[in-house]
Amino acid sequence: MEENQKNNLLNKKEIGWKNLDTREKEAIFSFSNGYIKFLNTAKTEREAVCVAKEIAESNGFRDISTFDKLNPGDRVYFVNREKSMYLAILGTEKLEKGVQIVGSHIDSPRLDLKPNPLYEDSGFAYFKTHYYGGIKKYQWTTIPLSIHGVIVKSNGQKITVNIGEDDSDPIFTITDLLPHLAQDQMEKKLKNGIDGEDLNLLLGSIPCDNEKETDKIKLNILNILNQKYDITEADFLSSELEIVPAFKARSLGFDGSMVAAYGQDDRVCAYTSLSAMMALENVKTTAICILSDKEEIGSMGNTGMESHMFDYFVSELLNKSGENKPNLLDKVFCFSKMLSADVDAGFDPIYASVSDKTNSAFLGRGIGLNKYTGARGKSGASDANAEYVAWIRNLLEKNDIRYQISELGKVDVGGGGTIAYILANKGVDVIDCGVPVLSMHAPYEVTSKFDIYTAYKTYKAFWEE
Numbered sequence: 001m002e003e004n005q006k007n008n009l010l011n012k013k014e015i016g017w018k019n020l021d022t023r024e025k026e027a028i029f030s031f032s033n034g035y036i037k038f039l040n041t042a043k044t045e046r047e048a049v050c051v052a053k054e055i056a057e058s059n060g061f062r063d064i065s066t067f068d069k070l071n072p073g074d075r076v077y078f079v080n081r082e083k084s085m086y087l088a089i090l091g092t093e094k095l096e097k098g099v100q101i102v103g104s105h106i107d108s109p110r111l112d113l114k115p116n117p118l119y120e121d122s123g124f125a126y127f128k129t130h131y132y133g134g135i136k137k138y139q140w141t142t143i144p145l146s147i148h149g150v151i152v153k154s155n156g157q158k159i160t161v162n163i164g165e166d167d168s169d170p171i172f173t174i175t176d177l178l179p180h181l182a183q184d185q186m187e188k189k190l191k192n193g194i195d196g197e198d199l200n201l202l203l204g205s206i207p208c209d210n211e212k213e214t215d216k217i218k219l220n221i222l223n224i225l226n227q228k229y230d231i232t233e234a235d236f237l238s239s240e241l242e243i244v245p246a247f248k249a250r251s252l253g254f255d256g257s258m259v260a261a262y263g264q265d266d267r268v269c270a271y272t273s274l275s276a277m278m279a280l281e282n283v284k285t286t287a288i289c290i291l292s293d294k295e296e297i298g299s300m301g302n303t304g305m306e307s308h309m310f311d312y313f314v315s316e317l318l319n320k321s322g323e324n325k326p327n328l329l330d331k332v333f334c335f336s337k338m339l340s341a342d343v344d345a346g347f348d349p350i351y352a353s354v355s356d357k358t359n360s361a362f363l364g365r366g367i368g369l370n371k372y373t374g375a376r377g378k379s380g381a382s383d384a385n386a387e388y389v390a391w392i393r394n395l396l397e398k399n400d401i402r403y404q405i406s407e408l409g410k411v412d413v414g415g416g417g418t419i420a421y422i423l424a425n426k427g428v429d430v431i432d433c434g435v436p437v438l439s440m441h442a443p444y445e446v447t448s449k450f451d452i453y454t455a456y457k458t459y460k461a462f463w464e465e
Contacts, residue, residue, distance in 0.1 A: 013365050016450040017257065018404045030458060031275070032251070032259060032449040038271045039164075039249035039261045044148045044242050045083045045293045045303075048106040052085055052274055052291055053077065054076040059278045061087060064313070072321040073282055078313045083107075083303040084314045087277055089463075091286040095323050098335030099314070101428065102267035102276070102459045103290035103305070103419055104342060109133035109441045111140060111199060111243035117236055118203075120218035127172075127201040129243055133296030134441050137194040141176040143443055144246035145201065149230055151239040164246045171246045172201050199242060230320050231283060238443070245443040257364070257449055264297065264445040269341035269434045269450060274462035286317070287463040293417055295342075305419040334427035337388070339462055340420035341455070344368035345408045346436035346446075354414065359407045361436035363448040366402025367458045370432035373408060375415025382421035384431040387410075392431055399461045402454055406436075431456065 020028075042048040056077050062075040070090050077087040084106070111129040127397025131137065146164025152157070164171045176194070177185055185193055208217030208223060208225075225231055249261030259268075274417055275288045294304030302309060315329055325331075334413050346368075347360035361368035371389055389405075396403045408414045420430045435455050438446040 008420070009233075010291075012361060013404055014378050016366050016448075016454065017363050017364060021447070028449050029256070030451040032455050035268070035271050035452055036249045036251070036259060036261070038261060039259075041265055041268060042267065043146075043165075043244045044110075046105045046150065046240075047148065048270060048291065049079060049085050050080055052087075052270075053079060053275060055278060056087055057414070063168075064088075064316055064320070067320055069322070077318075078316070080293075080309045081303050084309070085291040087274075088313075088317060089277065089280055089283050089287045089288040090317070090321065091283045093285050095286055095314075095318055095321055096325070096328055096335070098286050098332060098337065099286040100463055100465070101288045101336060101338040101423065102273040102341050102462065103292060103338060103423065104264045104273055104434075105132070105292045105295035105299075105305075105419060106270050107293050108244075108265060108267065109135045109210065109296055111145075111201075113236065113241040113243070115237055116223065118218055118233060120215040121218065124205050125203040125217045125221045127202060127203060127243075128197075129199050129432070131196060131199060132296065133241075136142040136191070136200060136371060136442070137196060138176075138190065139442050141174045141194060143173065144171040145173055145243050146171060147201075147241055148244055148247040149239065149241035151229065151235050153231065153235050154238065161229070161233065161241060172203060172243070174199055174201060176239075181237055182452060215395060226255050226445060248445055251449075252446060259447050259449060259452065260444055262433075262443055262445065264437055264447050265343045265440050266341070266344060268437070268447055269455060271450060272435070272455040273341050273459045276456050276463065279460055280463055283463055285463075285465075290312075290330075290419075292419055298420060299419055302319070305422045311417050330427065334425075335346060336428045336430065337431040337462075338394075338423050338428045338430040339459065340382075340418045340423070340430050341459065342420075343420040343434045343437045343440060343447075344370060344406060344431055344432070345401055345414065345416070345440055346438045346448075354409050356407065356410050361404050361406040363436050363446070364450050365404050365436075366451060366454045367396070368434060368436045368451075369405045369406070370408065371405060373416050373418055373420070373432060376412055379415075380417055380421065382418075382424040382432075384429070392433070395461060395465055396458065399457070401461060402450075404436075404461055 004062045015165045061075040072092045074090045089451045114128040117127040151159040208220040245262040251258040252258035299305040344361040346363045372381040372383040408416045424430045
């Protein structure tokens with residue numbers, strides 16, 4: 001059999017870096033530098049929305065509420081409670097013929113403060129936390145942590161908090177037991193090594209000068225916070241304060257081929273899709289970019305994809321475009337296409353036993369497609385139909401974009417979820433399409449710069465189709 005014939009028959013997963021010219025490599029590294037900067041600025045969903053709004057407005061997008069009438073080419077956005085965002089570029093085709101959606105999420109696993117977080121014990125002040133999303137609890141001890149979020153006083157005044165990112169800031173940490181005294185702890189199963197109630201953030205150890213006060217260290221911390229933010233202990237009741245790793249996003253490896261950072265699930269897809277939308281000019285089919293919240297805990301709530309806020313946004317597009325017919329919203333969804341832009345589990349040779357190597361996504365080999373996710377028997381999955389998978393394949397192949405189709409782990413071992421099923425339930429054709437990641441949900445995740453840039457090209461080509 002001739003070599004060309006064999007190559008045409010086989011589906012080879014080749015390393016994407018092979019045979020790239022200097023111009024292509026420069027584009028990949030330049031784009032990744034912008035991504036790293038984004039990660040260091042946007043460590044929470046609120047911060048991601050803030051940055052996305054700045055980027056959008058600098059590229060001609062306006063709040064949809066400022067429009068009375070929409071025309072092809074108009075660039076609009078809608079911010080939902082400062083924690084999720086939808087953007088659109090109006091196409092020349094009528095909306096009732098469908099839209100093309102790329103949807104990612106901007107929340108990541110983290111620790112949230114409890115409503116009454118501050119306490120003192122044995123010479124230390126602590127914040128109590130409640131973990132958010134799927135984490136390995138032991139990974140959150142003995143690492144530098146920062147505090148991000150907002151405090152809203154009862155009079156409505158909103159105070160933004162960001163402590164631990166600047167080199168002049170203090171950082172915080174969660175302590176762990178020394179090996180010498182950890183015999184019982186190390187006998188436990190890994191998932192039980194650290195209890196959720198023990199993920200308490202160490203804040204300080206200097207007492208105030210008040211001789212009569214019992215919790216002198218707690219009072220001193222409150223005094224510091226009062227001087228800096230003009231808050232009292234009661235103001236924690238109406239706050240959203242998140243504990244995230246203080247690590248900086250950095251290039252990884254001697255060759256600088258990868259990115260190491262917190263929150264790449266799923267801000268890698270958020271940044272690449274947002275950047276792709278900014279690069280669009282006129283589009284035939286209306287292009288919509290979703291930056292959603294609450295995916296890590298089931299997409300519930302009024303900022304998650306399970307809410308009707310996205311329906312409201314599309315309804316506003318219809319109303320302001322002059323398309324008002326009964327049941328038109330349902331028709332739009334039924335004729336729409338979507339890429340659920342969420343990360344995939346990259347194959348890790350150190351932990352190869354949990355993966356089916358022939359059905360895994362590899363770092364550095366292009367965008368990862370999941371026809372279905374779910375768990376054990378595809379439970380909870382949105383399973384893309386073959387016709388739509390073929391349409392996506394054709395799109396990628398004619399644009400010379402590297403891709404791989406995979407599953408998340410072995411049968412009865414892995415599984416996961418995205419926002420795909422929520423849009424599929426509305427009648428949209430959906431497939432999961434994102435960047436493979438190592439150490440997913442850890443405080444420091446790893447991606448390939450080749451795949452990051454490939455995601456950008458994929459989302460852009462999808463909207464331009």
